[in-house]
Amino acid sequence: MLVSKNRGTSLLRSSEKSSLLRFLALYFILVTMILLLLGVFYYQSQEKLMFSNQKTILSEYANKQVKALKQLHNNFPNHVAIYPRSDKYRSAIYDIEGKKIFSLLKHDTEEDIRFESGIYRVGNTLHFVKILDDYYLGTKYLIIEVDEDMTWYKETMSSILAFGTLTLIVLIIFGLFFVGIFLRPMRNSIMLLDNFIKDTTHELNTPISAILANVEMMDTSVLSDRNKKRLSRINIAAKTVSHLYQDLTYLTLSHNRKSKDEWIDMKKLIEDRVEYFAILASAKKITFELDLKESAIFIDGVKIARVLDNLISNAIKYNKRNGKIYITLRKNYLQVQDTGIGIKSKKVQEIFERYTRFNTSEGGFGIGLNIVKSIIDEYNLKINVESVVDVGTTIRIDFTKGTLDG
Amino acid sequence: MVKKIILLGVVCSTVLGADEPKNIYEKNCIPCHRYAPASLEKLFMVYLKSYSGELSVKGAIKAFLKNPTESDSKMNNTFIENFSVKDKTTLTDEELEEAIDTYWELYNVRKKLK
Numbered sequence: 162m163l164v165s166k167n168r169g170t171s172l173l174r175s176s177e178k179s180s181l182l183r184f185l186a187l188y189f190i191l192v193t194m195i196l197l198l199l200g201v202f203y204y205q206s207q208e209k210l211m212f213s214n215q216k217t218i219l220s221e222y223a224n225k226q227v228k229a230l231k232q233l234h235n236n237f238p239n240h241v242a243i244y245p246r247s248d249k250y251r252s253a254i255y256d257i258e259g260k261k262i263f264s265l266l267k268h269d270t271e272e273d274i275r276f277e278s279g280i281y282r283v284g285n286t287l288h289f290v291k292i293l294d295d296y297y298l299g300t301k302y303l304i305i306e307v308d309e310d311m312t313w314y315k316e317t318m319s320s321i322l323a324f325g326t327l328t329l330i331v332l333i334i335f336g337l338f339f340v341g342i343f344l345r346p347m348r349n350s351i352m353l354l355d356n357f358i359k360d361t362t363h364e365l366n367t368p369i370s371a372i373l374a375n376v377e378m379m380d381t382s383v384l385s386d387r388n389k390k391r392l393s394r395i396n397i398a399a400k401t402v403s404h405l406y407q408d409l410t411y412l413t414l415s416h417n418r419k420s421k422d423e424w425i426d427m428k429k430l431i432e433d434r435v436e437y438f439a440i441l442a443s444a445k446k447i448t449f450e451l452d453l454k455e456s457a458i459f460i461d462g463v464k465i466a467r468v469l470d471n472l473i474s475n476a477i478k479y480n481k482r483n484g485k486i487y488i489t490l491r492k493n494y495l496q497v498q499d500t501g502i503g504i505k506s507k508k509v510q511e512i513f514e515r516y517t518r519f520n521t522s523e524g525g526f527g528i529g530l531n532i533v534k535s536i537i538d539e540y541n542l543k544i545n546v547e548s549v550v551d552v553g554t555t556i557r558i559d560f561t562k563g564t565l566d567g
Numbered sequence: 568m569v570k571k572i573i574l575l576g577v578v579c580s581t582v583l584g585a586d587e588p589k590n591i592y593e594k595n596c597i598p599c600h601r602y603a604p605a606s607l608e609k610l611f612m613v614y615l616k617s618y619s620g621e622l623s624v625k626g627a628i629k630a631f632l633k634n635p636t637e638s639d640s641k642m643n644n645t646f647i648e649n650f651s652v653k654d655k656t657t658l659t660d661e662e663l664e665e666a667i668d669t670y671w672e673l674y675n676v677r678k679k680l681k
Contacts, residue, residue: 237612237676244680258620263680296619298676 184343188336196328200321207317212287215307216280219289222250222305227293230254234297250307254300262299266306276302285309355412362409369406372399397444400437404474408528411467420461420539427456427465427490434469435488438477446483453490458560464536471529472497472556479554496557503550512546591662592669599653604646611674613641621675625667632656632663 229245244263245252253264259276261269268283275281280289289305376396381389435449442449458465476486476499484500504512513534537544537558548554600607618624631639635652656663 234612234616237608238679239608240679241681242676242679256620257618257623260620262677296616298680299615299619299624301619 180347181340181344184340185336188339189333192329192332192336196325196332200325203321204317207313211313212280215287216289219250219280219287219305219307220291222247222252222307223289223291223303226250226252226303226305227291227297230297230300230303231295237298250305252306253304254298255302255304256299257296257301259302264304266304268306269304274304282309285311358409358412362406365402365406365409369399369403373403393440394444397441400441404470407467407470408532411463411532412528420464422459422461424457424459425462425465427458427495428453430462430466430469431488431490431495434466434473438470438473441474442477442486445477445480447477447480448485450485450487453488454492456490456492456495456560460540464539468533468536468558471533475499475529476501476554484553492560494557494559496555498553498555500553503552503554504546504548505550506548509546509548590665590669591658592666592673595656595658595662595666596670603642605642607670608674610641611670615676617641621671625664625671628667628670629663632658632667 225247226245233242233245244265246265251265251267253266253269253274254262255274255276256262259274266273266288268286268288273283273288275288275290278290278292280287282288283306285308286306287309291303291305293300293303372395376392376399379392381392384392431451431453435451439449473486473488476497480486480499480501486500487496487498489496489498513530534544536542543559545557545559546554547557596607600610605613614624614628618627627639633656635655637647637652640647640652658666
């Protein structure tokens with residue numbers, strides 16, 4: 162199986178991404194709301210200004226109309242009287258009881274007319290109401306109507322859009338800058354931990370290698386059964402530390418090294434790793450059930466070994482005593498199933514987070530599955546986790562992308 | 568001869584009928600105001616300018632006619648000094664309202680504005 166590599170694996174952890182996205186979303190919403198609010202205030206102020214300007218003009222029209230009404234009132238003809246008209250405005254007159262005397266308005270339904278002094282908008286027109294002290298022709302309310310000049314609206318909306326967009330862009334740039342500052346403490350703490358692990362790792366290598374080499378070389382035939390057990394415990398402890406060392410080394414040193422991809426016989430690799438972990442599994446009386454078919458993938462040997470080691474190691478670590486580990490290998494997938502404590506469904510998505518541990522009674526830094534995920538992502542493989550509390554966990558890796566080598 | 572008598576009768580009744588007051592307004596208002604310096608039409612415009620609405624104008628006229636006072640009168644001071652304020656109306660409320668309605672309809676500006 163040939164697998165393609167995903168070099169774009171993000172350096173940000175999902176929690177960092179999540180924090181980043183939440184902060185940006187919150188920031189964007191707040192900034193947009195503030196800008197909208199400012200836009201509304203600006204619009205209202207411009208509208209008030211327009212009303213104020215129009216009020217002055219309409220007030221002059223009203224005074225002119227009152228003069229004409231007065232003249233008509235004082236010289237009212239016997240039969241037909243021509244109501245005073247103007248090209249600049251339309252008008253209507255209402256009596257003290259709100260009854261229409263005469264109207265040239267476009268909008269003069271009951272809903273359109275307000276009997277209070279001032280200016281208001283009706284449809285696309287403006288109404289100005291003047292209350293008369295002398296009721297010429299019975300007029301208490303004189304209403305002047307003009308079509309609304311929408312120039313102010315277009316200019317205001319253009320200003321709001323232009324200024325709003327520009328401000329939004331500037332504030333987003335500021336926001337991105339602030340995000341860097343916002344995430345810096347989190348990054349610093351992670352870097353501090355990484356550096357600590359990196360420094361510690363160097364000091365582990367030599368003593369572990371020495372312990373393991375000497376344990377392997379020991380002549381167990383001369384040892385008593387008690388001492389054989391003790392040696393076995395030393396071996397288990399050393400291998401556990403060795404596994405941790407391998408993870409830490411991978412995480413801190415090998416992660417950025419150039420991959421040496423080659424064809425890996427998965428069946429052989431699994432059998433090797435199962436043999437390596439057999440002594441750890443036997444300590445908890447865990448047995449392996451292997452169902453392996455021939456399969457090979459084109460991948461870095463160190464990396465796929467880290468994947469396998471971590472899956473098997475976790476299956477042992479979180480298994481019950483006398484439990485079982487089923488390993489299934491097919492041409493297109495690998496599956497590791499344990500009979501362990503399981504994980505709550507809500508927590509399943511978090512198991513790939515670095516430093517996440519679901520059982521503090523077990524050892525480890527919580528980096529194993531994070532390494533698995535980073536390798537899986539790098540090679541565009543697909544990983545699926547199914548878990549039932551107190552029943553067990555099944556992790557399946559699909560070699561979905563790539564070319565079958567036969 | 569009979570024909571001439573009938574024709575004379577018809578002509579006389581037509582001529583006499585034309586001058587006869589047709590309603591309460593004409594019978595009770597016009598005879599006096601005909602000689603007043605302010606015409607009923609001018610007086611109507613004065614009321615309209617002061618009270619605006621139909622109900623207000625009619626109400627004000629009715630109130631004044633039932634209880635005329637110098638302060639409520641719309642006539643100028645010279646007229647009042649010469650002729651004093653008019654006497655209270657002898658018409659009933661219904662007759663008074665009918666006369667005022669006729670007056671309103673006659674000079675209502677709404678119908679005349681074009």
